Structure formats: C-alpha cells, structure tokens
Amino acid sequence: MPISRNELKSVTALVKRKGRAADRLFLAEGIRLLEEAVRFDFLPQTVYYAPSMCSPRAGSLLDTMKERGISLCRIQKQQLLAMSDTKTPQGVVGLFKRPETGLGKLYRPDYRKILWCENISDPGNLGTLIRSALAFGFGLVVTSGRSADAYAPKVVRSSAGAIFGLRVARVETDKMLKFASEKELRLIATELGGEILDEKARCALGDQAIILAIGSEGDGLSPDILSKADRRVRIDHSDSVQSLNAAVAGSMIMGSLYRREG
Numbered sequence: 001m002p003i004s005r006n007e008l009k010s011v012t013a014l015v016k017r018k019g020r021a022a023d024r025l026f027l028a029e030g031i032r033l034l035e036e037a038v039r040f041d042f043l044p045q046t047v048y049y050a051p052s053m054c055s056p057r058a059g060s061l062l063d064t065m066k067e068r069g070i071s072l073c074r075i076q077k078q079q080l081l082a083m084s085d086t087k088t089p090q091g092v093v094g095l096f097k098r099p100e101t102g103l104g105k106l107y108r109p110d111y112r113k114i115l116w117c118e119n120i121s122d123p124g125n126l127g128t129l130i131r132s133a134l135a136f137g138f139g140l141v142v143t144s145g146r147s148a149d150a151y152a153p154k155v156v157r158s159s160a161g162a163i164f165g166l167r168v169a170r171v172e173t174d175k176m177l178k179f180a181s182e183k184e185l186r187l188i189a190t191e192l193g194g195e196i197l198d199e200k201a202r203c204a205l206g207d208q209a210i211i212l213a214i215g216s217e218g219d220g221l222s223p224d225i226l227s228k229a230d231r232r233v234r235i236d237h238s239d240s241v242q243s244l245n246a247a248v249a250g251s252m253i254m255g256s257l258y259r260r261e262g
Helices: 005-017 017-023 029-040 055-066 077-083 121-135 153-158 171-183 199-205 222-226 246-257
Strands: 025-029 046-049 070-074 091-099 113-118 140-144 169-171 186-196 208-215 231-234
Touching: 005 017, 005 077, 005 091, 005 140, 017 025, 025 029, 025 153, 029 055, 029 091, 046 055, 046 077, 046 140, 055 070, 055 091, 091 171, 091 246, 113 246, 121 140, 121 153, 121 246, 140 171, 171 222, 186 222, 208 246
Parallel strands: 046 070, 113 140, 113 208, 140 169, 186 208, 186 231
Antiparallel strands: 025 091, 046 091
C-alpha cells in the first residue's frame, strides 16, 4: 500500500527533535543500521524502501524483515529522500518506537558500569560514546543537561547501531546525583586536573559498581558533579594538545576500565 501524504509528513517530522518527542518514534536509515537492529532484536514497526535505490544487500535485508513480520512500505525515490538525513541514502529507512527513557525503569542492580554524558551536545560525539559504552561493557548510558537526543538521526548513525544494544536514560543532574547516592554507586568524574588513570588507579576501583561521568570538551563537567565525585580521573597524553575530544577521551577511559567476563 503506498504511503499517504499525511503519513509521509509524520515520518519526515521525525528528523527533528520536536517530532520525535511528540510521536515517541525515531528513524534509523541505511543497511548496516537496520542489520544491527535485527541482530539486537530491536525491530522496526515499518521499513520504507525505494526499489530504484536498493542494492542486493538491501534486498536481502528486506527479505529478512519480511520473514520477521515487519511491515514493508514501497515508496518513491523522492519520498525516501524526504525522509533521509544522509548524503548518500541506501534506499531503506526504518521507523522505530522510541524506548522508555526513565532511569527507574531502565536501571538494573546487576549493572556494574554506567556511562553518564553531561552536555555532550555534538551528536557525533554522543553516538561514538554510546558505541564505546556497548563495546566496553557499560550496560546503561545516561544523558543530561544540553546533551543531544540519543535517538536523533546523526546520533543513531554515529553509534553504528549500538543504540539498539543498550539502554539510554534521560535524567537531570540533581536526580542522577541522588540516584548514585541511594544506590551506593561510585561516581568517577573526568577532569583535566584529575589523577592519571593508570594501572594503580584501575586496581583501586576493583570490581565496584561505578558511574563514569563525561562532560563536554569545552566546559567539562558541572561543579555539582565534580563536587560529588568519589574520584577525578584523566587520560595521560603529551603536552602537544591541551585536551582530547570528549568522545576520544571517554572511549579511552572506558577501554581502560574494561575487563572481559569469563
């Protein structure tokens, strides 16, 4: 069944934050992202596709979606371009229900590591941090302040599909600090003047449940978080640069804290 004008208008509105918030939906575009969604069993409600833009790999993906009972909607190239947020669309766009973002419903006591992103406004940085969080065993990502919307197209794309493999909560700073205290989670803050995260510092943390807080490169973490931190850490690097990109520094710290289970 072809897409109606009203449906197309509703779908294209999801490129903007206001549209996603109103409809509790989001888009993921491209073959790899939709393949990752299938891998994590985070299935779309509908997949829109333009046959003239689809490669054999896209065709195989559509077959998989059909086998999984996903609704497929064939549309014209110009309609898909209206939904697209990329320079080189691959002919497939998934429509997903936006997950719950409340901390109380997403947190599980068995989470040993939580990533807290404060004021990470650049979508590419937030997506990269989400991808690294999944790679290094962080079960939950929390965003606060002026952080980008975790389900914005560029964040979803920058996460390379990792957004489908973990939970993301949206919490304000004061509530997150209260939560950390109530759950007795150690708060580890990144700061330029913090201690170098070397082997000794890692050993001192042991297997304690932690929250790793990452702030923006320009402003760092807010005074409220820094004042409540149990430890302040940084990555050692040469004096050639003053600071590292937030996504780079955060990823390096998460990698440093990673221990493979089993």
